[in-house]
Amino acid sequence: MLIADCGSTWTKILDTGSGKLEIIKTRDMVKRRDLHFDVATGHSAKGRCAVFRNELIALAEGALALVPDPDFSVVDVGGRDVKFVRFRDRRVDKLDWNLSCGSSTGATMELLGNYYEIDFRTLPPSADWINVTCGVFGMEKVLEQVSTGTPAEESIAMFLHGIVRNVYDFAGRPETLHLSGGFCENGCFLKTFAGYCDIKPLGRAVPLEGLKAK
Amino acid sequence: MIPEGDGRIIGYYGYPRRSLLAGARAAFGAELPLVDLDIDYGAPDAGLLPKATCSIITNIMNNAVWLSGRLAVVVAAVGEDKCDGGRNIAWLLKGMGFNVVESRFTGGGAGRPLVWSTSAGPLAERIDRIMETVVEPEPRGAAAQGPGTSGAPRRETGAIAAPPRCEPTHGFWGVPPNDFSILGLFPPTTHIYGWTRCVEAGRPDDLDLETFVDPGVPTVFFTQSFCAKQNLAHYLAERHGGLEVDCHREINDSIMAKVEAFIKLS
Numbered sequence: 001m002l003i004a005d006c007g008s009t010w011t012k013i014l015d016t017g018s019g020k021l022e023i024i025k026t027r028d029m030v031k032r033r034d035l036h037f038d039v040a041t042g043h044s045a046k047g048r049c050a051v052f053r054n055e056l057i058a059l060a061e062g063a064l065a066l067v068p069d070p071d072f073s074v075v076d077v078g079g080r081d082v083k084f085v086r087f088r089d090r091r092v093d094k095l096d097w098n099l100s101c102g103s104s105t106g107a108t109m110e111l112l113g114n115y116y117e118i119d120f121r122t123l124p125p126s127a128d129w130i131n132v133t134c135g136v137f138g139m140e141k142v143l144e145q146v147s148t149g150t151p152a153e154e155s156i157a158m159f160l161h162g163i164v165r166n167v168y169d170f171a172g173r174p175e176t177l178h179l180s181g182g183f184c185e186n187g188c189f190l191k192t193f194a195g196y197c198d199i200k201p202l203g204r205a206v207p208l209e210g211l212k213a214k
Numbered sequence: 215m216i217p218e219g220d221g222r223i224i225g226y227y228g229y230p231r232r233s234l235l236a237g238a239r240a241a242f243g244a245e246l247p248l249v250d251l252d253i254d255y256g257a258p259d260a261g262l263l264p265k266a267t268c269s270i271i272t273n274i275m276n277n278a279v280w281l282s283g284r285l286a287v288v289v290a291a292v293g294e295d296k297c298d299g300g301r302n303i304a305w306l307l308k309g310m311g312f313n314v315v316e317s318r319f320t321g322g323g324a325g326r327p328l329v330w331s332t333s334a335g336p337l338a339e340r341i342d343r344i345m346e347t348v349v350e351p352e353p354r355g356a357a358a359q360g361p362g363t364s365g366a367p368r369r370e371t372g373a374i375a376a377p378p379r380c381e382p383t384h385g386f387w388g389v390p391p392n393d394f395s396i397l398g399l400f401p402p403t404t405h406i407y408g409w410t411r412c413v414e415a416g417r418p419d420d421l422d423l424e425t426f427v428d429p430g431v432p433t434v435f436f437t438q439s440f441c442a443k444q445n446l447a448h449y450l451a452e453r454h455g456g457l458e459v460d461c462h463r464e465i466n467d468s469i470m471a472k473v474e475a476f477i478k479l480s
Contacts, residue, residue, distance in 0.1 A: 043467075043468070054471050054474055054475050054478070055471060055475075056471065056472065056475035056476075056479070057475050057478060057479060060475075060479060081468065085479075092479040092480060093455065094455055095457070095475060095476060095479060095480075096457065096458070096472075097468070097471070097472035097475070099466075099468045099469065099472065
């Protein structure tokens with residue numbers, strides 16, 4: 001069975017038979033007319049799958065499959081939005097999906113990183129932050145920092161710190177937070193988040209686990 | 215709906231006092247249709263308000279400009295029962311030469327029984343029924359049983375029998391949305407809270423009633439973007455473990471998915 005999480009910028013495809021996980025750019029996925037999934041979730045999955053699943057439900061069920069704790073919170077920081085689910089006794093206690101203020105922060109981070117050739121695995125965290133009202137306003141702040149003499153690396157670390165603060169507040173400032181999505185591979189993001197709470201990366205395939213769970 | 219043709223009409227917005235609506239008809243013609251200017255009828259953008267303006271307020275301005283040749287008068291809710299946006303728009307319309315009558319609720323009033331807020335049925339249809347009560351004193355189907363949640367006794371009116379009260383499985387809090395498509399996601403056992411309930415209760419300025427929700431009922435707190443009620447929605451969603459949703463103009467797929475997940479998982 002072929003299942004997929006078709007995000008705005010990255011698509012994660014899992015062949016449940018072989019266990020092979022493929023991660024490709026969504027811009028490439030949408031060009032491949034041969035790709036059709038048995039079950040899929042994500043903004044770009046509609047029309048490309050036999051069964052479509054709601055992204056927040058896939059995240060919640062994937063987190064339950066991966067985390068054994070009775071009470072925990074999980075947040076998925078994606079390219080264009082942020083999703084959050086909190087469990088009590090393994091039942092959903094609160095959920096939210098930030099579509100506006102979290103809008104495009106992940107994608108903007110990637111754009112800025114590519115433009116300034118930043119290696120997020122080695123980028124040092126910044127103790128300072130800039131307000132990231134949304135991706136566009138955040139980018140404007142980064143460009144302002146750079147134009148006034150702050151090194152690009154430091155400016156982007158400040159942008160990233162701003163995203164961390166937004167996500168931490170969005171999740172209700174928990175002591176421990178499980179993280180889903182591409183930011184699990186961003187060392188600077190993880191180190192910055194560790195200044196606020198115990199952050200536990202679950203990887204990029206959490207929604208896929210949710211699709212497998214059903 | 216807007217009657218076809220070029221006949222005169224009376225526009226209103228919010229929940230103006232019925233005595234003022236009756237006065238407008240007495241002054242300009244008892245047969246003149248009443249048109250709710252809050253609703254998006256597809257009027258062209260007048261371009262007179264900032265883009266970051268509540269869609270309902272934008273609708274009022276666009277409709278007024280679009281229908282300016284037909285509007286005999288605009289009966290405008292400008293008090294605590296509406297919002298500063300409603301008050302400011304009335305001032306703007308007067309300055310543009312519209313004939314405006316201002317309406318303010320100042321508390322009190324006998325109130326009316328809750329029927330559609332607490333019964334079962336399609337949510338959009340029940341909200342429509344409630345908003346009809348702004349100009350039709352008796353909600354269709356107001357002959358119900360027992361006291362209403364508003365505290366006012368239910369009345370026997372001889373109207374069409376109301377659907378019975380149901381136990382709420384979910385809640386919808388807020389004003390009637392600019393885009394009703396979101397309402398189709400809710401199960402029929404959804405109770406209506408917030409300003410829409412206040413309208414049915416005949417107390418559009420009652421902040422205590424507006425901020426009431428039944429504890430333990432998974433509730434979506436909906437506002438238009440750039441509306442001051444977002445403050446209430448944010449606080450109430452946190453307090454009651456509900457879902458805060460705001461939307462500017464049309465509902466998009468992401469907002470639909472968010473509400474769908476909340477309803478299924480809660």
